[in-house]
Amino acid sequence: xxxxxxxxxxxxxxxxxxxxxxxxxxxxxxxxxxxxxxxxxxxxxxxxxxxxxxxxxxxxxxxxxxxxxxxxxxxxxxxxxxxxxxxxxxxxxxxxxxxxxxxxxxxxxxxxxxxxxxxxxxxxxxxxxxxxxxxxxxxxxxxxxxxxxxxxxxxxxxxxxxxxxxxxxxxxxxxxxxxxxxxxxxxxxxxxxxxxxxxxxxxxxxxxxxxxxxxxxxxxxxxxxxxxxxx
Amino acid sequence: xxxxxxxxxxxxxxxxxxxxxxxxxxxxxxxxxxxxxxxxxxxxxxxxxxxxxxxxxxxxxxxxxxxxxxxxxxxxxxxxxxxxxxxxxxxxxxxxxxxxxxxxxxxxxxxxxxxxxxxxxxxxxxxxxxxxxxxxxxxxxxxxxxxxxxxxxxxxxxxxxxxxxxxxxxxxxxxxxxxxxxxxxxxxxxxxxxxxxxxxxxxxxxxxxxxxxxxxxxxxxxxxxxxxxxxxxxxxxxxxxxxxxxxxxxxxxxxxxxxxxxxxxxxxxxxxxxxxxxxxxxxxxxxxxxxxxxxxxxxxxxxxxxxxxxxxxxxxxxxxxxxxxxxxxxxxxxxxxxxxxxxxxxxxxxxxxxxxxxxxxxxxxxxxxxxxxxxxxxxxxxxxxxxxxxxxxxxxxxxxxxxxxxxxxxxxxxxxxxxxxxxxxxxxxxxxxxxxxxxxxxxxxxxxxxxxxxxxxxxxxxxxxxxxxxxxxxxxxxxxxxx
Numbered sequence: 001x002x003x004x005x006x007x008x009x010x011x012x013x014x015x016x017x018x019x020x021x022x023x024x025x026x027x028x029x030x031x032x033x034x035x036x037x038x039x040x041x042x043x044x045x046x047x048x049x050x051x052x053x054x055x056x057x058x059x060x061x062x063x064x065x066x067x068x069x070x071x072x073x074x075x076x077x078x079x080x081x082x083x084x085x086x087x088x089x090x091x092x093x094x095x096x097x098x099x100x101x102x103x104x105x106x107x108x109x110x111x112x113x114x115x116x117x118x119x120x121x122x123x124x125x126x127x128x129x130x131x132x133x134x135x136x137x138x139x140x141x142x143x144x145x146x147x148x149x150x151x152x153x154x155x156x157x158x159x160x161x162x163x164x165x166x167x168x169x170x171x172x173x174x175x176x177x178x179x180x181x182x183x184x185x186x187x188x189x190x191x192x193x194x195x196x197x198x199x200x201x202x203x204x205x206x207x208x209x210x211x212x213x214x215x216x217x218x219x220x221x222x223x224x225x226x227x228x229x230x231x
Numbered sequence: 232x233x234x235x236x237x238x239x240x241x242x243x244x245x246x247x248x249x250x251x252x253x254x255x256x257x258x259x260x261x262x263x264x265x266x267x268x269x270x271x272x273x274x275x276x277x278x279x280x281x282x283x284x285x286x287x288x289x290x291x292x293x294x295x296x297x298x299x300x301x302x303x304x305x306x307x308x309x310x311x312x313x314x315x316x317x318x319x320x321x322x323x324x325x326x327x328x329x330x331x332x333x334x335x336x337x338x339x340x341x342x343x344x345x346x347x348x349x350x351x352x353x354x355x356x357x358x359x360x361x362x363x364x365x366x367x368x369x370x371x372x373x374x375x376x377x378x379x380x381x382x383x384x385x386x387x388x389x390x391x392x393x394x395x396x397x398x399x400x401x402x403x404x405x406x407x408x409x410x411x412x413x414x415x416x417x418x419x420x421x422x423x424x425x426x427x428x429x430x431x432x433x434x435x436x437x438x439x440x441x442x443x444x445x446x447x448x449x450x451x452x453x454x455x456x457x458x459x460x461x462x463x464x465x466x467x468x469x470x471x472x473x474x475x476x477x478x479x480x481x482x483x484x485x486x487x488x489x490x491x492x493x494x495x496x497x498x499x500x501x502x503x504x505x506x507x508x509x510x511x512x513x514x515x516x517x518x519x520x521x522x523x524x525x526x527x528x529x530x531x532x533x534x535x536x537x538x539x540x541x542x543x544x545x546x547x548x549x550x551x552x553x554x555x556x557x558x559x560x561x562x563x564x565x566x567x568x569x570x571x572x573x574x575x576x577x578x579x580x581x582x583x584x585x586x587x588x589x590x591x592x593x594x595x596x597x598x599x600x601x602x603x604x605x606x607x608x609x610x611x612x613x614x615x616x617x618x619x620x621x622x623x624x625x626x627x628x629x630x631x632x633x634x635x636x637x638x639x640x641x642x643x644x645x646x647x648x649x650x651x652x653x654x655x656x657x658x659x660x661x662x663x664x665x666x667x668x669x670x671x672x673x674x675x676x677x678x679x680x681x682x683x684x685x686x687x688x689x690x691x692x693x694x695x696x697x698x699x700x701x702x703x704x705x706x707x708x709x710x711x712x713x714x
Contacts, residue, residue, distance in 0.1 A: 048398055050713040070400055078398035084390030086244070088251035097244050101237060102399040128251075144395070154398075 001183035002152045006056035016042045018207040029184040031194035034204035040187035044154045077145030081157040083137045087130030091140050099147040118142040135166030155186035171197040195220040203230045241409025246416045266425035269364045273322035274432045284314040296667045300660040307639035310338035313628050316674045318615025319436045319445040324365025326616025337632035342576050365610045377484035380467030382477040383410040394713050403708030414464040452613035458693045459606040465700040491603040499597035503590030519579050526571045554649050562643030569636045602696045609689035619685050623677050631672050
């Protein structure tokens, strides 16, 4: 579903991403670990088409991002690190706006349903997003992905700045999404959350995916040791 | 997913998001009120002006027609007062009107200046500029558009929503046009009602003979403003898209505003005055005077300059003194003198007007890089408050003055005896019927075709700016950075 073939990106002489190979299947959650500047965000940006790779290819649902940018976007959803949304619009208005841009036309009931499924309590749905916490805004982001019926979901540091409860809720929603067949790529610094929610974990260093392992094969403590040793 | 539908959604969202921002509704209301106020005040001033002009004009005519029997040259010196009328659209854009004279005294031998401008008669406050609807639309609205538009893309980038927008399948051109149209919608909310009010005021105007022309002018002008506003919206959104931050975008746009509305106009004006310096009033008058002295004094029938004329007349008529001529000789000399002095004056006047036109050409050329100047000229031209309309009046007044002086000279030549020593002699007096026969002054305005010809460049420049920015937006928008 999310596939990278020898994906590389360099800025001038500076290598940001080097020959990345990756394949995330339906319903799989892949967590990317690594220091700032290791290439996690560049990887996501390549899949989103915000960064043109120097060589190699990024594919979503088999569609090349560089060759068919518009088509590839039909299958994906993205939640940036800071989901600010439009503060003067309510949660439901934000969702309606973004999903109609993607071509969907939902009734208010449906939209409410998506928000509720994402864990946003009913009472908050009609309030302006300006008063939301980061966790609440992220739930709207999830609802956007739900409404789009995205096959591939990209998350950049989704749990940074969330309190433990919100972080936990978020993990539950991700698991639910993966259960429904969504492939998820998340870049994170949260080793314990990665271990808990992801099926596979990759550690990046200087633009390369230096190790890749199954989450079940390792404990959180071992993962931390490995991470510290790798970087 | 339809492109237009996306543009529509983005426009609507920009509108809703801004309208929900605190203060936006108040601002829209305020600008509407300000425009309503200035249109109404402008209209009342115009009506009052026209009433005054017609009132005084009638009085002047009455006094002229009821002048007692007298020598025609005394009537030529009694003269005529002519008042400048304003075009029915003058309430919309005051243009140069307030700084141009309104009354001119017409008499034989002498071209007086048009006096009593509003600036002349009011205190220093006018120097700070008056508020006409035209000024608000040209100067204030751009500031408002820039204020509403500076963050329409940069804020999305800062808040991460730009990435979501792109991830949802929005493309660059859709983003820019959508946001620009949303901004345009906000912009229109401040001007549409005032435009309608302006249109209605045209129909309320007391003199309906120019209704067709003023409606045509109004529509062209409004179209010009609509193009100007669209250009502003595209500029604002474009700058927001290329700037690194919202703050940088705002700074750039305020800089553009200062450049467009203050710097370029002022600099082009100074350049015009430096490259084509105009003589002062005294210099102008004395150079006309110096040339006139060479032509002799027509008031003095014995002036040596007219000796040749006299000799040839005597020869042709086979007489040996001017008293024996079959017509009034001093009238003949004055007719000749009037012709010469008017020719001299007009040649100087034409040279002066040519200088003014050169100065204005510099400003007109500056409009290529400044759409503000283009709309300013167009608005003034269409409202009939520009220099061209004023010149048209001045030419008519001078033509009327010449007609008056020469008609009186003709009456003297044909009807006054040749042996009259003194103009107060009862036999040298004509009946007042002759005064009534002399037609009243009727001011005509430049026809629409001439105004459009004058404003051709303003229209062309606005159209080019719109085309240029549309292309620029198209070419650039594929390279908008998501972060």
